[in-house]
Amino acid sequence: xxxxxxxxxxxxxxxxxxxxxxxxxxxxxxxxxxxxxxxxxxxxxxxxxxxxxxxxxxxxxxxxxxxxxxxxxxxxxxxxxxxxxxxxxxxxxxxxxxxxxxxxxxxxxxxx
Amino acid sequence: xxxxxxxxxxxxxxxxxxxxxxxxxxxxxxxxxxxxxxxxxxxxxxxxxxxxxxxxxxxxxxxxxxxxxxxxxxxxxxxxxxxxxxxxxxxxxxxxxxxxxxxxxxxxxxx
Numbered sequence: 001x002x003x004x005x006x007x008x009x010x011x012x013x014x015x016x017x018x019x020x021x022x023x024x025x026x027x028x029x030x031x032x033x034x035x036x037x038x039x040x041x042x043x044x045x046x047x048x049x050x051x052x053x054x055x056x057x058x059x060x061x062x063x064x065x066x067x068x069x070x071x072x073x074x075x076x077x078x079x080x081x082x083x084x085x086x087x088x089x090x091x092x093x094x095x096x097x098x099x100x101x102x103x104x105x106x107x108x109x110x111x112x
Numbered sequence: 113x114x115x116x117x118x119x120x121x122x123x124x125x126x127x128x129x130x131x132x133x134x135x136x137x138x139x140x141x142x143x144x145x146x147x148x149x150x151x152x153x154x155x156x157x158x159x160x161x162x163x164x165x166x167x168x169x170x171x172x173x174x175x176x177x178x179x180x181x182x183x184x185x186x187x188x189x190x191x192x193x194x195x196x197x198x199x200x201x202x203x204x205x206x207x208x209x210x211x212x213x214x215x216x217x218x219x220x221x222x223x
Contacts, residue, residue: 004155033211043156043199043213058210090155098144098203101211103155 002027006091006104013081013111021076021107023091031094032074033058033101034066036087043090049074050097081111116202118214125190125221133185133198133217141205145183147176148199150216156199159185190221 004025013019025032033048035058045058049068063085065077074093078085088108092101119134135145144163148156160169162178169176173194175186185198197216204212 035213040215042215043201045210045212048210059212092155100146100158100161101148101156102158106153106155 002102004091004093004102004104006089006107009105009107011107011109013109015082015111016080019078019081019109021078021089021091021109023074023076023104024072025074025093025102026072027093027095027102028071029093029095029102030071031097031099031101032068033092034064034074034076035090035092036060036085037090037106038087046076046089081109083111085109086111116200116212116214118198118200118217120217121215122218123220125187125219127191127221127223128189130186130188130190132187133219134182135185135200135214136182137200137202137204137214138181139202139204139212143203143205145178146201146203146211147183147185148201150197150199159198187219190219192221192223195219195221 007022030051034046035043037043044060046064047066049055055066090106091104094101116137146161147159150156160176165180167178173188177184197218199216201211201213
């Protein structure tokens with residue numbers, strides 16, 4: 001089954017404790033991206049990747065890192081999480097940059 | 113400032129009562145406009161892509177249209193299962209490879 005898989009689905013952590021949210025797709029898509037969704041602000045793009053080893057900032061990249069060492073995986077790294085990074089996070093992949101995106105199930109992160 | 117807006121913010125319809133949702137954008141050089149449906153607690157699900165003014169796409173009770181400054185999502189004879197938040201997203205040449213999402217329209221269809 002074609003899908004985008006994020007883990008974990010739920011995470012509660014403390015300020016400053018490094019964490020990684022994994023994202024994997026099985027559709028051989030080139031374009032992958034991370035979004036955060038906050039009430040009243042909608043979906044905002046954090047980082048995106050055009051292909052392996054090619055990443056770039058979206059609209060809200062501060063406090064986040066990504067890597068794309070393999071085509072299927074695109075982890076999101078929070079090196080020193082802060083409470084303002086409490087949010088619902090989505091990973092998405094697309095065949096190419098200007099085509100429909102397939103979204104993961106979401107990761108609800110709480111930083112206390 | 114480039115932006116994507118959606119109206120109304122929320123819409124309640126009776127089953128069978130047709131209506132339209134609006135997505136307005138102010139960007140230079142539209143590359144594509146996308147419509148998604150999002151159910152509570154789930155990731156957005158793709159509905160349509162429109163690339164140029166005048167283009168229309170249909171799927172079951174939904175029809176999406178595009179002009180130079182806005183897109184409409186027409187819902188004909190909606191059913192309760194159409195209840196969801198509908199999001200539009202824009203990709204433009206001056207955004208690079210970014211996508212910008214609108215805030216969404218929360219649709220409720222009452223039986």
